[in-house]
Each structure stands twice: as structure tokens, then as C-alpha cells.
Amino acid sequence: MQPAAITGVGYTALSHASGTSVLELARSACAAAIEDAGLDRSEIDGVASFMLNDDSVPCLAVATALALPEQRLVLDLNLGGQAPCHLVSLAAQAIRCGQARHVVVYRAMNGRSGARVGAMHFPGLGGAYRYPIGYESYLMYIAMWARRFLFETGQGEEDLAAVVLAQREYALRNERAFRRKPLDRDSYLGSPFVVEPFRGPDCTIEVDGACAVVVSALDRARDLRHPPAVIRASAYRAGRRAGLDIGDHLYWEDYTRNYTSWLRDDLFREAGLAPSDIDFAEIYDCFSSTVLMGLEGLGLCERGESGAFVRSGATRLDGALPTNTHGGLLSEGYLHGMNTVAEAVLQLQGRGGDRQAPRHDHGIVTSGALMDGSALILGRDR
Amino acid sequence: MRPEPTIDLDNAFYWEGLRDAEIRLQRCEACGRRRTPPLPACPDCGDPRATIEPASGRGRIYSFVVAHRAFSPAFEADVPYTVAVVELEEGGRMLARLEGGDGPPRIGEAVRAAFRLRGGDADETEWTEAFFVRAPAGGDEGEPG
Structure with a gap:
């Protein structure tokens, strides 16, 4: 093969x-x-x-x-x-x-x-229960999960803030990024809510x-221009009771765990690696909470500790796990996670420039936020 | 104009129930679990046989969001508004507007269903919306679940 x-x-x-x-x-x-x-x-x-x-x-x-x-x-x-x-x-x-x-x-x-995409109504049977009451944007669906996730894991707005600020720092090193204005904690907390618990900076920029x-x-x-980013493992997963359409989460049982929790074991098994072997992570982030949920779901940190992990500086360039090194979809812009994969490739190949992770033998990248999604582990050749 | 619910062969009983001020659930005849929104078979055991039963209308907040802006003109006048996922006492979850109460809603808080007519103007279909009401402060809300 x-x-x-x-x-x-x-x-x-x-x-x-x-x-x-x-x-x-x-x-x-x-x-x-x-x-x-x-x-x-x-x-x-x-x-x-x-x-x-x-x-x-x-x-x-x-x-x-x-x-x-x-x-x-x-x-x-x-x-x-x-x-x-x-x-x-x-x-x-x-x-x-x-x-x-x-x-x-x-x-x-x-x-x-x-x-x-942010204000799209999606076709499907679940729309009958969403759109007539004004539950009509992806932002709301992710916010609904975020509220429960933060509640159950004992986290809050300081943890969302940590994600946003860490990623904005990366964006300053990424000329492609759409949002490159420095952001501090006070400005974040002073930003008005769009849909609680999300403020403007918690949301990707279309x-x-x-x-x-x-x-x-x-x-x-192996003959080509750049070192190959070898696909060491890949997985797609839709959890059980995934619902009636892309925006329907009423049958999903646990809003504190998304698809990352369900594909993690298969992904690491296929790669023959453990979470501690991963050098950098690019976690799909249409909204800030999905980074916390992804870090926990993938086992890159313990449940309930993702916010503290980010606040500790672990996801910065000099930390244990540089994460969303392009500034994420939050800062670079919403190309629906295709750019999340591209950033993982640049990092793996050592082409990250000012934002290059010092260790880049193995990187993990995810796509998706709720009931279903996919992930890759990329590795260097040989 | 608010979007209207799309009523189909699977969910007609649910919307008819709301019109009668009643939340109707499907109870799986094989495993006994209750479900909503309507589905032609049980998502847990796959059995298509179901009995339709009324729910008490009592439930608890599983999660909620507060919209501070509208995403379409139909809801501009409603801002800010709260949408909750409510866990019904009998089983099953509903998505609904949350109203009343003092201070911010709490996860686990007890709520009860209420109903109101929507649409019905010349070019609109009339339908009934179920929403949930929080108990007034000082009321017996029970322990958060």
C-alpha cells in the first residue's frame, strides 16, 4: 500500500x-x-x-x-x-x-x-424546531454547547479569553491573518456579547x-519541492444520535464532548503515538470554546484543565504544545478549516517562519466542532 | 416574517399537540424511552413502534444562550432573547425560548411549558409555539439537576 x-x-x-x-x-x-x-x-x-x-x-x-x-x-x-x-x-x-x-x-x-455560513439556514428536518424561534446561527449552536461545557468542567470566560488572546498573539506573526490588532484581557472582557457566552472576539471572522x-x-x-507531510493517521467520526441535520443537536446526549472524544483512540492507535508525542496542534476553531473542547477531547490535556493549560502559556510558541499557530480561524479568517490543515502542513514542513513551532515531528489537526468531524496526525518522513 | 415550522408526516402530531397546549412525546414500545423531536423509530433501540403520550410540561434547563443581536430581521424586535435546551421530566429535550424569572437563568433550574399562537396574519399560517417559563424568585424550584 x-x-x-x-x-x-x-x-x-x-x-x-x-x-x-x-x-x-x-x-x-x-x-x-x-x-x-x-x-x-x-x-x-x-x-x-x-x-x-x-x-x-x-x-x-x-x-x-x-x-x-x-x-x-x-x-x-x-x-x-x-x-x-x-x-x-x-x-x-x-x-x-x-x-x-x-x-x-x-x-x-x-x-x-x-x-x-454564519447566518445560513440549513436544509433538513431539524430546522422546524430552530428557525421559527430565532435559533438560527451556528454561533448559537456552539454557544449552547459552550455554556454546558464551561458549566460542567468548572471553566468560564477567563478560559475563553485565554484562547482568544493566545491566538491573537500568533496572528501578529501571520501576515495573512485578518485580525492582527493586539488584544488584551480587558479589551476582550469589554467587548459586547454577540450570543452569550460569546463575545465578538470568540467568533471567527468571515x-x-x-x-x-x-x-x-x-x-x-519524496522527489518534490518540500518535505512531505506524511499522513500518519486519519479519522472521521459521527457520534451516535448525531441528529436530523448539520444544525440539529437535540438528540446528542453530551454537549461537553464533541467528535474529538470519539475519534481520539482510533486516531492515536493508527499513528502508533500518544498525545504526549504531539509537537503542535491545529484545532478547528469557528468559536473559541471548540479549542478547549478539542484539547480535552483529544486527550492533549485533562478534562476541565484546558483553560488553565492555555493560560499557562502551553499553547504559545515556547510552550509544550503550540496550538493554532496561524491565529486560528478566529484571527486568520474563516476558510472553513481548510486553512487549519494548510497551517499544519506549513508547520510540519518547517515553513512557519516567525511562528514556526520549534519541534515539528508530529502535528495533529482537526476539522469540525459538534456531532461529527475529522482529524489527521501528520508526521515527518522516515 | 418569522419562519414557520415545516410540518410533515412524522411530526404533525407534535404540532397538533402544541395547538392543544400539550407537548406530545413518543414512547418507544420496545425500550420505553421517550423521545422528541419526532422520529419514525427509536434512536436508542431502532424499534419503530411508539405510543404518543402527553408530557407534564415540566423540565430543567440543560443549557441556554442569550442572543444580543438578531441574525435575521424577523427577530430584531426580540433582542435580547434567551433560547434554552430543556430536559423534560419524562425524557427528551426541547429547544425553546426561555422567559420570566429574576436574574440570569441557571443550568438545572426548573421551568414549565407555556404556549402562544404565532402567525395567522393574511399570508401566514397559524402555528403554536411552546416556550418555557422560569419560576418567580422565592418560588419552590427544587434542587438543580
Whole structure:
């Protein structure tokens, strides 16, 4: 079986209003990722992406605009932030089976000037119980879980603040980041609530833009421009009673544990690693609470101790586990977690610049916030 | 205009119950667990047989959020408003507006259901919303669960 690795990453600029079509954003980010890998477009034989409510363009449109040759793997998923690690995993599985050699995975959206995920109504049977009463944004669903999580684990606004401030510090070292204004505890606590317990800085910033990565067969990856980010383990998991649609959590039993708690054991087992072996983490963070829940769910710290862990400086560059080194979706911008994967690749490859984690042999990255999601462990070659 | 609930073959009994000021749950005939929102089979044991039973309307707050801004114009006049996940005494959880009481709501606090008509104007369908009311301060709320 042929192992797989991520070989290149590509971005467009992130903006309030791209003035560009979503197809052009997608094409541009994919072309940049292929170029970054050092591949010729004639070698790409797979394309994978995801969208919500038709807010993006299908893979074959992008393959056509990129003048790609015939495609052997095409995956268009109707999913949100659960998808990036999951798509990389599916691409890697196809490569392992010999069904594809190089798959470009992207997310493209005019997520601020066009369709905005934050206020979208999602199709599905759960909407009947949400939308008529004004429970109508992802922000509210995550806030509902955050309240219960903070209550049960004995944590609070100081712990959310710690995440936001630590990530904003990273953003100062990331030219791509959308929010780069320094933020201190008092300014955080002085920010008005949007949906309690979340203030403005607890929420990701919606942007226009695109991000892509290339997943390649490892035998070819070894000849390419950058050191391969080898996919050591991957997992997708939907917990039981996952609900009626992407925004329905009424059947989910425990709002203090998301999919990370359910995929953790399989993920580490496949990698042959323990949480203590992980050098850096990129945790999906549409909202601040999901970082705390992810750190605890993955076993990177004990239950109820994630806030103290972040406040101790452990997630800073000189800490035990640099986390969300691009500033997260909170600061860099909301490319739906595709950029979370790309940042993990840059770190693993040692291309993090001013924000490079000193140890980067193994990194963990997640996609998703609630009932279902996915994760990868990336490692250096050999 | 507020979005209306989408009523379908699986959930019609629930909305009819609200119209009669009653929360109706499905009780699985195999395992006895009660569920809501409506589902054609039990999410725990998979058995499709269910009896529809009225709930007492009593429950406790499992979690809640307070919206300080509206995400669509229909709810601008309501801001700030509270939405809670309420654990019903009989089993099952409901998503509903939370009203009344003094001071911030507490997880575990006892609440009871109330009902109000929505829509019904010329171009709107009439439907009944269930919401939950907190006990006034000093009332016997029982111990948080």
C-alpha cells in the first residue's frame, strides 16, 4: 500500500470583498497549491471539495478551469467544517489503493461578500424546531454547547479569553491573518456579547478567499519541492444520535464532548503515538470554546484543565504544545478549516517562519466542532 | 416574517399537540424511552413502534444562550432573547425560548411549558409555539439537576 502525504498548500488573498468569482478563487488556490508542491498540473488526477447550500463550485468546474487531465477521483461533499481532514483522508485512501496519485483538496467561498455560513439556514428536518424561534446561527449552536461545557468542567470566560488572546498573539506573526490588532484581557472582557457566552472576539471572522492542499503518493512526494507531510493517521467520526441535520443537536446526549472524544483512540492507535508525542496542534476553531473542547477531547490535556493549560502559556510558541499557530480561524479568517490543515502542513514542513513551532515531528489537526468531524496526525518522513 | 415550522408526516402530531397546549412525546414500545423531536423509530433501540403520550410540561434547563443581536430581521424586535435546551421530566429535550424569572437563568433550574399562537396574519399560517417559563424568585424550584 502506497502511503500518502500532503505536498503543497495554496491560498488566495483573504478579503472582505474579493471582487472575484468563487470559481476563480478556487482555481487560483488550487493552482498555487500544485505549484507549491512542485507538480505539473498534468499529474493531478483527483479533486475534492465541500460546500454548504451551494455556496461554492463543484470539483469538475475547477478541474475544467485548471485544464486538468482526466480525473480518477472526484469528491463533492455537502458538508461544513467537518470536511477538510475527512477529504484529505479519503484522498489518502484512494492513493493507498492506487486509484489516484495526486489529489487537490480545496475550499473556496465568497464567505463575506456572498453567502455567509454564519447566518445560513440549513436544509433538513431539524430546522422546524430552530428557525421559527430565532435559533438560527451556528454561533448559537456552539454557544449552547459552550455554556454546558464551561458549566460542567468548572471553566468560564477567563478560559475563553485565554484562547482568544493566545491566538491573537500568533496572528501578529501571520501576515495573512485578518485580525492582527493586539488584544488584551480587558479589551476582550469589554467587548459586547454577540450570543452569550460569546463575545465578538470568540467568533471567527468571515472572509472571501480560498485555500487548497495537494495530497500525493509518498513515493513521488519524496522527489518534490518540500518535505512531505506524511499522513500518519486519519479519522472521521459521527457520534451516535448525531441528529436530523448539520444544525440539529437535540438528540446528542453530551454537549461537553464533541467528535474529538470519539475519534481520539482510533486516531492515536493508527499513528502508533500518544498525545504526549504531539509537537503542535491545529484545532478547528469557528468559536473559541471548540479549542478547549478539542484539547480535552483529544486527550492533549485533562478534562476541565484546558483553560488553565492555555493560560499557562502551553499553547504559545515556547510552550509544550503550540496550538493554532496561524491565529486560528478566529484571527486568520474563516476558510472553513481548510486553512487549519494548510497551517499544519506549513508547520510540519518547517515553513512557519516567525511562528514556526520549534519541534515539528508530529502535528495533529482537526476539522469540525459538534456531532461529527475529522482529524489527521501528520508526521515527518522516515 | 418569522419562519414557520415545516410540518410533515412524522411530526404533525407534535404540532397538533402544541395547538392543544400539550407537548406530545413518543414512547418507544420496545425500550420505553421517550423521545422528541419526532422520529419514525427509536434512536436508542431502532424499534419503530411508539405510543404518543402527553408530557407534564415540566423540565430543567440543560443549557441556554442569550442572543444580543438578531441574525435575521424577523427577530430584531426580540433582542435580547434567551433560547434554552430543556430536559423534560419524562425524557427528551426541547429547544425553546426561555422567559420570566429574576436574574440570569441557571443550568438545572426548573421551568414549565407555556404556549402562544404565532402567525395567522393574511399570508401566514397559524402555528403554536411552546416556550418555557422560569419560576418567580422565592418560588419552590427544587434542587438543580
